[in-house]
Amino acid sequence: MAPRRPDYTFTHEHLLGIEGLHPLDIAHILDLADSYAEKTRAGIRPDPVLTGKTVVNLFFENSTRTMSSFEIAARRLGADVVSMPVANSSVKKGETLIDTAMTLNAMKPDALVVRHSASGGAKLLSRKVDCAVINAGDGTHEHPTQALLDLLTIRRVKGRIEGLKVVICGDLAHSRVARSTTMALHLMGARVHLCGPRTLIPPGTDTWGAESAGTDFDKVLKGADVVMMLRLQLERMNGSFLPSRREYFRYFGLTQARLALAKPNATVMHPGPMNRGVEIESIIADGPSSVITQQVEMGVAVREAVLHLLAGGKS
Amino acid sequence: MSLQIINARLLDPATELDSPGAILIEDGKIKDIREGAESAFPGVETTIDAAGLCLAPGLIDMRVKTGEPGDEQKETLETAARAALSGGITSFVVMPDTRPVIDDVALVQFIAERARETSKARIYPAGGLTVGLAGEAMAELGLMADAGAILFTNGDIPVANAQVMKRAMAYAASRGAIVMSRPDERALTGSGVMNAGAFAARAGLSGIPPEAEWIGAMRDVTLAEQTGCTLILDQVSTARTLEIATAARKRGAKVYTTAAAHSLFFNERDVGDYLTYCKVNPPFRDEATRQGLIEALKAGEIDAVVSAHDPQPPEEKRLPFGEAAFGAAGLETVLSALLNLHHDGPLTLLEAIAPVTLGPATILGLPQGRLAKDAPADVILFNPGKPWLCEREDLLSRSTNSPFDGRRLQGRVMQTFVGGERVFKR
Numbered sequence: 001m002a003p004r005r006p007d008y009t010f011t012h013e014h015l016l017g018i019e020g021l022h023p024l025d026i027a028h029i030l031d032l033a034d035s036y037a038e039k040t041r042a043g044i045r046p047d048p049v050l051t052g053k054t055v056v057n058l059f060f061e062n063s064t065r066t067m068s069s070f071e072i073a074a075r076r077l078g079a080d081v082v083s084m085p086v087a088n089s090s091v092k093k094g095e096t097l098i099d100t101a102m103t104l105n106a107m108k109p110d111a112l113v114v115r116h117s118a119s120g121g122a123k124l125l126s127r128k129v130d131c132a133v134i135n136a137g138d139g140t141h142e143h144p145t146q147a148l149l150d151l152l153t154i155r156r157v158k159g160r161i162e163g164l165k166v167v168i169c170g171d172l173a174h175s176r177v178a179r180s181t182t183m184a185l186h187l188m189g190a191r192v193h194l195c196g197p198r199t200l201i202p203p204g205t206d207t208w209g210a211e212s213a214g215t216d217f218d219k220v221l222k223g224a225d226v227v228m229m230l231r232l233q234l235e236r237m238n239g240s241f242l243p244s245r246r247e248y249f250r251y252f253g254l255t256q257a258r259l260a261l262a263k264p265n266a267t268v269m270h271p272g273p274m275n276r277g278v279e280i281e282s283i284i285a286d287g288p289s290s291v292i293t294q295q296v297e298m299g300v301a302v303r304e305a306v307l308h309l310l311a312g313g314k315s
Numbered sequence: 316m317s318l319q320i321i322n323a324r325l326l327d328p329a330t331e332l333d334s335p336g337a338i339l340i341e342d343g344k345i346k347d348i349r350e351g352a353e354s355a356f357p358g359v360e361t362t363i364d365a366a367g368l369c370l371a372p373g374l375i376d377m378r379v380k381t382g383e384p385g386d387e388q389k390e391t392l393e394t395a396a397r398a399a400l401s402g403g404i405t406s407f408v409v410m411p412d413t414r415p416v417i418d419d420v421a422l423v424q425f426i427a428e429r430a431r432e433t434s435k436a437r438i439y440p441a442g443g444l445t446v447g448l449a450g451e452a453m454a455e456l457g458l459m460a461d462a463g464a465i466l467f468t469n470g471d472i473p474v475a476n477a478q479v480m481k482r483a484m485a486y487a488a489s490r491g492a493i494v495m496s497r498p499d500e501r502a503l504t505g506s507g508v509m510n511a512g513a514f515a516a517r518a519g520l521s522g523i524p525p526e527a528e529w530i531g532a533m534r535d536v537t538l539a540e541q542t543g544c545t546l547i548l549d550q551v552s553t554a555r556t557l558e559i560a561t562a563a564r565k566r567g568a569k570v571y572t573t574a575a576a577h578s579l580f581f582n583e584r585d586v587g588d589y590l591t592y593c594k595v596n597p598p599f600r601d602e603a604t605r606q607g608l609i610e611a612l613k614a615g616e617i618d619a620v621v622s623a624h625d626p627q628p629p630e631e632k633r634l635p636f637g638e639a640a641f642g643a644a645g646l647e648t649v650l651s652a653l654l655n656l657h658h659d660g661p662l663t664l665l666e667a668i669a670p671v672t673l674g675p676a677t678i679l680g681l682p683q684g685r686l687a688k689d690a691p692a693d694v695i696l697f698n699p700g701k702p703w704l705c706e707r708e709d710l711l712s713r714s715t716n717s718p719f720d721g722r723r724l725q726g727r728v729m730q731t732f733v734g735g736e737r738v739f740k741r
Contacts, residue, residue, distance in 0.1 A: 096630070096634055098634075116635065118636065119518055119589070120520075120635050124634075124635055140520075141518060141520075142519070179517065202513075202516030203511075204512065204513020204514070
């Protein structure tokens with residue numbers, strides 16, 4: 001995949017977050033991912049650029065979806081993949097993240113895909129290992145491949161990212177997806193508006209690149225090209241963040257009536273897994289505006305691109 | 316036996332003395348002080364030529380944690396004292412949150428004895444305010460005070476129950492005991508790990524909001540007023556907390572305040588990419604708040620500056636930020652942190668050392684902390700401008716988790732004396 005600018009090279013050692021990426025980096029990843037998506041759709045096997053490479057999936061938090069996505073992506077490119085769902089194993093007890101990292105590092109993998117419940121977990125790991133580290137979600141900090149797959153999905157559906165109005169609604173305080181996706185969209189020229197209950201809006205969302213962060217979903221939906229709903233952790237009901245599911249759905253649930261406030265051809269997204277009837281009506285999730293399954297498809301393509309760039313040697 | 320230190324720049328915040336001169340030491344006490352360039356005393360056995368170095372009272376640090384007893388891998392009284400003396404600290408108060416908690420007479424005596432046996436610094440045990448620091452039952456404040464506990468505190472986790480706090484303060488007041496409390500409404504602090512705000516939100520870290528400190532301070536100051544108890548608000552991190560204390564003082568309450576030296580040096584941005592050495596409680600606040608704290612120090616609203624020394628071994632710090640322990644080693648950097656506010660800030664040299672000499676001596680009623688005739692000869696010689704690179708490997712604490720690691724600092728202690736005996740020389 002030739003870069004858009006002849007003088008451009010992808011120079012990053014790791015993918016720890018969207019923060020630190022240049023718009024050219026993002027465009028380059030998306031272009032490469034797009035070509036992988038096309039190949040898959042056409043039934044063409046991609047070049048095995050990761051032959052002889054070892055990719056280790058190290059998941060301290062359970063996530064079947066993301067781990068499978070990375071696993072499939074790595075295998076498609078010919079890598080040997082070891083997936084370690086550490087969340088349930090003895091590694092989690094007593095052994096620290098760094099000890100685990102040092103142990104794995106001694107086995108000389110080419111890429112380490114890590115998910116950890118602590119913000120900064122991937123960064124900490126990257127300081128201790130010699131291989132590429134890909135952050136598959138660290139606490140409430142970042143989830144860069146999710147952001148990239150969101151962007152790729154939007155770009156494919158809308159034909160562009162620049163200038164679009166994107167509304168992201170839900171639990172912004174605890175969402176790594178909201179942070180990464182907002183930053184990435186902003187870098188690529190979209191106008192991002194955040195929405196959620198006051199108790200779940202953190203301070204400083206302008207530093208992520210959001211144009212606004214408010215509590216009036218109806219108002220912000222006007223003119224929206226893309227509506228992205230976030231998963232509401234049902235535990236939030238117990239932490240006095242919210243009164244009830246019913247009240248949440250009343251003000252922040254995406255219904256057909258509400259979607260009608262956005263642009264007529266507005267696209268609906270969700271990083272999954274969904275709470276149907278809590279943040280989104282089933283009829284929308286399964287309806288024509290929804291690109292939720294496409295997001296999953298683009299997830300594999302984006303991860304192929306990222307693994308290719310970080311573990312595959314020169315592109 | 317007599318000793319004189321000549322050709323010094325004498326600094327004494329108590330008398331606002333800043334002049335060339337000499338001091339004469341006999342029997343562990345300051346026998347005489349002479350100002351002027353040619354001021355040597357005649358007929359003295361030993362003479363030390365300070366060659367223009369500053370001579371100041373040894374520093375008094377009101378808040379030091381060690382791991383003794385129970386967590387000696389972190390720090391012992393001996394290793395803490397060694398670090399303290401090299402940092403110019405000749406007297407310090409050790410906190411009761413050890414294992415077991417220092418909450419009875421025997422343990423107070425244990426600390427005092429271990430300190431005498433193993434170190435040359437003057438170490439004062441603080442007693443636990445409640446049994447086991449559980450915040451439920453008052454500890455034996457009277458008996459512990461009689462055994463030498465210099466003040467009482469619940470340590471890092473304040474007494475949550477206001478009724479228990481009120482009774483403990485009322486009782487302490489009746490025994491003439493001092494209560495030190497960290498103002499912190501824990502329900503608001505929650506699981507926070509750094510200063511609340513945009514920076515924490517972006518890093519995905521849960522925040523400790525300043526209002527947790529304000530509400531805690533309002534409660535404790537109110538109870539101090541109502542009970543007549545002498546209260547030290549421990550490690551104030553915002554100027555607004557000081558306003559709460561100042562307002563109560565104007566009404567006659569006996570309220571003192573301290574701030575941690577590192578809070579005057581660092582702001583929340585120093586946490587950077589999840590640097591756990593910068594994980595402390597109270598957290599480093601934003602820059603405007605830090606500046607407010609410096610202004611308050613200049614205005615005399617902070618009575619004492621503490622090291623908040625809380626050494627943590629690597630296994631407690633080599634973790635993701637949210638999981639790492641709070642605490643920073645601080646004994647060896649207090650003086651440099653304060654001198655930074657002289658070199659790059661608004662403080663005079665006397666103002667920079669007052670909160671670690673006269674301030675704590677006044678609060679605790681100690682005779683040292685000043686250059687006065689018959690005061691204990693606890694003094695330091697320091698070079699206020701000497702540059703040095705703070706490197707973890709060079710620190711003398713058993714645990715070297717200093718946020719100053721890798722920083723270029725100014726001001727070094729060259730010699731330390733306790734009771735007229737030289738106990739440290741660089």
